[in-house]
Amino acid sequence: MLEIKDIEKLATLARIKLTDKEKTSILNEIDPILGYVAQLKEISGKMSDSKKAGEHRNVTRLDEDKTKSGFHTKALIDEMPDSENNYLKVKKIL
């Protein structure tokens, strides 16, 4: 069983502020979901790790930049919430 403080810790890890009401409702909803997915434990005890889904393979491409420098700059900067002289503006970190 999870507790409110677990939800608070997860929310901090996920960088989301939750109201007290949201914390309670997420707690009440997540518990049955975790209870439901716990059925995975009953089956997977019998399996070895070699049974992973999908055949993973590397997909590579040449490390080249086909876009002309500055081509997307204006469009991207226009989407920034805060910018100055073509730089993304953020608050002081140190």
Next chain:
Amino acid sequence: MNIDLKNLTITKAHDSLMKGDYTAVDLVQAYLNEIKKKDNEIHAYLEVYADVLDQAKKADEIIKSGKAGLLTGIPISIKDNILIKGRKVSAGSKILENYTATYDATVIEKLKKEGVVFLGRTNMDEFAMGGSTENSAYGPTKNPIDTERVPGGSSGGAVASVASNEALAALGSDTGGSIRQPASFCGLVGLKTTYGMISRYGLMAMGSSLDQIGPIAKTVEDTEILFNVIKGNDSKDSTSLKIFPRKEKTDAKKIKMKIGVPYDFLKVDGIDKDVLSSFKESIEKLQKLGHEIVKIELPNLKYSLAVYYVIVPAEVSSNMARYDGMRFGKKVSGENGIEDYFLSREKGLGKEVKRRIILGTYVLSAGYYDAYYNKANLVRGLIRDDYKKAFEKVDVIITPTAPNVAFKIGEKVSDPLQMYLEDIFTVPINLAGVPAISVPSGFKTINGKKMPIGLQFVANHSCENVLFEISKNFLCE
């Protein structure tokens, strides 16, 4: 100009445009009129583009020049998570309320080359998380057949736009049934393609190992036309398949198919008895058409939802990390940099998104990773193997698309687990990466309203042609 939009298909519209019965401008105006008349109530669209008639004029020029393709001048709606350069796109979320796409998705590029007319962007569950379109930050879409009911989701707006004749066809996306289930709820055809068949460059990611873009239309033929235009390898999407012809598996032209029915899997709780009896009628119809019904076993499919609701939140919590109010999207300013993150995400993201991020953070955290995420991936492998074995014996597998017909708006909002259980028949397909199509197969009459029931055909990897062939045969197209 009176155009019979109800019975219009892409091929019929194309013929009329070529013959000059009407112009693309006339056609598009007819759809705009329907939108004006109905969309206040249905709410299929989040935005109808202001330049729709200009796009149609351009299409008319292409037609005049004799260079028109099948899709030139065809009015299509686009789900709000697919990017069109210079146009707003929000994924049904407040965090992207004023976001403008900076590039074209590959599917959009392909449709632009054909001279398609983009009518607008359609409503959806926020970031495609949901099965009813009630999770949109901009209010729910209503089912055009009964406006007290949901159209399904997450591509609910896309499907409602076609079902209400506010678009001729639509593009949606499907992570666990988000094209097929709403298609089933609104009596349309919806296709989830083989994982990697259609480029996802320019589709906002939700569950990256599951997401696929796909077409929604009134007929299998229209679905196939759209599929043929948007499919194909794309170097901009590393999960995109290089398509090799699979001759031994793609003998779609054969008249008699072996159709597998996983009878044990149909015994899940909560399946409506009318859906089951309609399914039995579909089996009989397929037998009458000369196909052979084979009982098959897919013993691990019963774990599909448990696998899905571990893998999806895990992938969601990673994919949603980019929405932090820094580089694009909504920013809510706090005391310092880190508080900007917390506040922007608090104000910008909705309840279901937050719930999945928290759940995903939990299943990926140290100490639980093995118990949940790793186990889920192992069982996912078993589900894939189930299909692999089944397709050694049969050409195609059938199940209902959804265990119930469209439910009432608000009916399941308070119980997310109940909402998740609605995905039981669609989710395993995404986990295995195989293609599936939902086609209308019957009705359940409730209070005088004929609510559609869908039948789902599933084929082996890269065997979309088998799906088109059998479903056309089934619908006598």
